[in-house]
Amino acid sequence: xxxxxxxxxxxxxxxLRKVGKNLREDxxxxxxxxxxxxxxxxxxxxxxxxxxFINNEIKQFYPEATIVSEEGYGDLVKDMSGLxxxxxxxxxxxxxxxxxxxxxxxxxxxxxxxxxxxxxIDVMDNEIYHGGKEIGLYxxxxxxxxxxxxxxxxxxxxxxxPMALSNRFSVQDVIKKSSGFRVYGSAGIIFGHLLxxxxxxxxxxxxxxxxxxxxxxxxxxxxxxxxxxxAPINMLESQVxxxxxxxxxxxxxxxxxTR
Amino acid sequence: xxxxxxxxxxxxxxxLRKVGKNLREDxxxxxxxxxxxxxxxxxxxxxxxxxxFINNEIKQFYPEATIVSEEGYGDLVKDMSGLxxxxxxxxxxxxxxxxxxxxxxxxxxxxxxxxxxxxxIDVMDNEIYHGGKEIGLYxxxxxxxxxxxxxxxxxxxxxxxPMALSNRFSVQDVIKKSSGFRVYGSAGIIFGHLLxxxxxxxxxxxxxxxxxxxxxxxxxxxxxxxxxxxAPINMLESQVxxxxxxxxxxxxxxxxxTR
Numbered sequence: 001x002x003x004x005x006x007x008x009x010x011x012x013x014x015x016l017r018k019v020g021k022n023l024r025e026d027x028x029x030x031x032x033x034x035x036x037x038x039x040x041x042x043x044x045x046x047x048x049x050x051x052x053f054i055n056n057e058i059k060q061f062y063p064e065a066t067i068v069s070e071e072g073y074g075d076l077v078k079d080m081s082g083l084x085x086x087x088x089x090x091x092x093x094x095x096x097x098x099x100x101x102x103x104x105x106x107x108x109x110x111x112x113x114x115x116x117x118x119x120x121i122d123v124m125d126n127e128i129y130h131g132g133k134e135i136g137l138y139x140x141x142x143x144x145x146x147x148x149x150x151x152x153x154x155x156x157x158x159x160x161x162p163m164a165l166s167n168r169f170s171v172q173d174v175i176k177k178s179s180g181f182r183v184y185g186s187a188g189i190i191f192g193h194l195l196x197x198x199x200x201x202x203x204x205x206x207x208x209x210x211x212x213x214x215x216x217x218x219x220x221x222x223x224x225x226x227x228x229x230x231a232p233i234n235m236l237e238s239q240v241x242x243x244x245x246x247x248x249x250x251x252x253x254x255x256x257x258t259r
Numbered sequence: 260x261x262x263x264x265x266x267x268x269x270x271x272x273x274x275l276r277k278v279g280k281n282l283r284e285d286x287x288x289x290x291x292x293x294x295x296x297x298x299x300x301x302x303x304x305x306x307x308x309x310x311x312f313i314n315n316e317i318k319q320f321y322p323e324a325t326i327v328s329e330e331g332y333g334d335l336v337k338d339m340s341g342l343x344x345x346x347x348x349x350x351x352x353x354x355x356x357x358x359x360x361x362x363x364x365x366x367x368x369x370x371x372x373x374x375x376x377x378x379x380i381d382v383m384d385n386e387i388y389h390g391g392k393e394i395g396l397y398x399x400x401x402x403x404x405x406x407x408x409x410x411x412x413x414x415x416x417x418x419x420x421p422m423a424l425s426n427r428f429s430v431q432d433v434i435k436k437s438s439g440f441r442v443y444g445s446a447g448i449i450f451g452h453l454l455x456x457x458x459x460x461x462x463x464x465x466x467x468x469x470x471x472x473x474x475x476x477x478x479x480x481x482x483x484x485x486x487x488x489x490a491p492i493n494m495l496e497s498q499v500x501x502x503x504x505x506x507x508x509x510x511x512x513x514x515x516x517t518r
Contacts, residue, residue, distance in 0.1 A: 094415065094438055094439045095415075097438075098413075098414060098415050098438055098439070098457070098458075099415065099452075099457040099458070100457065101457065154357075155357060156353065156354075156357050156358065156444075161434075161439065161440040161441075164423075164424065165423065165424070165426075165431050165434065165440065167424075172424050175420075175424065179353055179356075179357055180353045180357070180420065180444060181420040181424065181442055181444075182420075182442050182443065182444055183440055183441050183442040184441065184443075185415075185439060185440075185441055193358070198357070198358040198359065198360065199357075199358070
């Protein structure tokens with residue numbers, strides 16, 4: 001298949017810019033009038049509305065693509081052949097509802113199973129992280145410097161709250177060897193931190209749409225993205241994933257108890 | 260003693276604006292050339308330099324005041340009589356060093372032991388939270404709406420990493436009853452979240468300069484600030500503190516195992 005990475009990158013940036021604008025304008029206004037009772041429905045509606053909008057735009061510009069998305073407006077995808085778009089309309093739902101900041105919208109594009117282009121918008125900051133291995137990485141079209149290959153002791157790590165608190169896989173042994181522990185509650189926001197070197201590791205149980213865009217960009221930035229059991233990442237299943245500098249992921253895999 | 264709250268508030272805002280500018284310009288430049296070896300010294304130097312600057316300004320405008328501060332340029336304070344300034348030049352040191360965001364500078368002012376005015380600057384966002392019970396609360400001179408008295412199940416909680424991971428006081432029982440767990444790693448930044456309703460509780464072991472400014476403003480916002488053992492807050496000692504909505508603090512105190 002003949003694909004133009006640069007064109008897809010521009011398409012994603014322009015699409016997420018619109019999505020971000022809608023989410024900022026709409027949601028804040030409507031959330032404030034929501035009662036406790038109907039708030040969950042409202043969030044689901046925002047999620048669905050946003051996903052429908054994104055998927056329609058993708059179908060219009062890339063009719064040959066298949067779409068994997070959270071809320072059910074995607075395709076039934078059985079393999080990774082051809083052009084596949086992964087869509088997470090609102091990532092960090094709790095932050096969206098409770099904080100009104102630190103939530104994201106993400107799209108990851110793969111070609112025949114290979115990472116091609118990813119894009120993540122930090123909605124409230126209106127910053128878009130985008131790009132891939134071929135065309136490079138950008139924040140709002142400004143080139144990102146590749147993060148340094150820091151060891152665990154030199155950086156902050158973010159581990160999903162349930163995993164960290166229950167000490168699953170003895171992950172607290174990894175946390176203790178780091179400079180400190182942070183929990184931001186949105187994969188998309190944390191991918192931004194990893195790409196800019198603000199954190200050196202993220203570990204969480206992630207669905208395909210949680211991981212897709214971040215994986216494309218983190219790998220392009222020279223970071224490691226691995227499944228906890230050392231198996232190759234499977235983009236059609238959920239799994240526990242570690243993303244971080246080469247050094248940190250190697251240290252983490254030695255420290256974690258996975259059996 | 261005759262004190263003018265509004266004048267002190269204006270003094271703190273103007274002082275922290277300068278401190279923020281210096282920290283943004285200086286530190287980023289110098290940190291980037293620091294080697295791993297001399298980095299800790301460099302941070303200590305920034306801390307000391309900033310504290311010296313703040314304390315000198317206070318001494319100049321409020322020569323009668325006593326100063327409690329972290330790095331040793333303050334006074335030896337034995338009681339809370341008169342005008343007392345608490346100074347934390349850089350709060351969230353690890354964020355300052357590792358992330359380059361989410362760190363703060365804080366000043367809390369007390370009169371005869373009573374909270375008077377607090378001010379916290381989110382250095383990188385250049386936002387100053389300031390005010391007190393008498394004059395009201397502001398972000399950069401814009402009035403803050405009082406946060407809602409939400410129950411635990413309705414909000415996000417931030418607990419210091421060591422306390423949460425080791426489940427001290429069975430704090431994980433509190434976390435599990437909330438909407439979610441976050442760790443931002445800077446008391447000053449988290450006080451901002453509490454004041455704007457983004458989080459409903461913060462629990463940590465805090466020194467007087469960590470707590471002073473936040474306590475003034477959180478109490479003025481109708482939030483509860485309590486020592487974990489139910490004793491009155493002692494502003495001349497470090498202690499484990501819970502700050503949150505009235506409902507959340509009451510629920511937390513019932514849930515925590517403090518003996």
